[in-house]
């Protein structure tokens with residue numbers, strides 16, 4: 001190969017992953033060696049495991065792995081969540097690499113496409129998104145909710161890449177620009193496209209988790225989706241305005257009718273309609289206050305500027 005090779009970092013956030021880590025390490029090492037041998041990446045390329053405050057033996061394993069020169073380990077001081085753990089790993093890697101690939105510890109993403117990502121990097125792409133071809137391994141429910149979520153985000157005008165989780169390659173420059181997004185409430189999938197730069201997609205089949213269990217149960221998934229929506233769009237607020245206009249127009253019509261009824265002497269009866277209106281308006285107002293409240297909550301969290309993670313230890 002004619003071009004100068006680049007240094008690749010593979011960043012892997014881990015939360016209670018003792019069951020999968022030994023195999024994951026082996027697979028990633030294999031991949032690293034293949035890529036080095038093919039002359040795609042430099043000898044200095046490395047794997048960076050981030051322990052996101054695991055309660056099991058994850059950190060002990062990582063410490064052990066880090067005795068080998070091509071493996072580094074970060075230990076966060078507590079559980080900060082997937083997005084923050086990823087960020088910690090990427091920021092650390094940025095100083096040592098030319099490009100970083102982020103991936104899950106359970107190897108649900110097909111790591112063999114990393115080679116394609118590297119090739120794209122040589123073609124000048126600075127962000128390469130891994131996108132799932134099918135979602136066969138997901139339950140019908142997860143598929144349906146995910147699809148609905150992407151549709152909704154698109155409809156609200158958020159530039160989000162469908163079926164892309166956090167499996168992607170980013171150049172050093174993209175990583176350093178990512179640092180400038182200082183949001184506490186981080187939704188990486190939505191932020192990365194805002195960086196711009198030349199980007200492309202590689203497709204892969206998502207596999208089943210081979211051991212351990214998902215750290216994203218339904219409740220967390222819905223919270224994540226809602227966070228994504230409120231962090232990127234004020235359409236829900238506009239929805240309240242539109243709802244208000246509709247209710248106002250209806251109330252005009254109803255006022256005319258009410259006055260007419262009074263003048264023609266058929267007023268008084270109408271307890272049912274009165275109740276319906278009171279209940280309806282009560283509901284609309286509560287919903288509206290709730291939505292506004294969500295945004296105020298976001299502002300509250302953002303203004304406090306709490307640190308997104310603390311790195312307690314770095315190995316080696």
Ligand code: UDP
Pocket residue numbers: 012013014015016017052079080081082083085103104105106108209213214215216
């Ligand atoms: N993860 C993390 N911190 C958390 C939750 C998850 O670092 O608080 C990591 C986890 O170890 C895995 C990745 O995030 O490497 C994705 O989690 P998981 O596979 O459980 O999610 P799913 O694939 O089911 O969406």
Ligand code: MG
Pocket residue numbers: 104106108209214
């Ligand atoms: Mg997974």
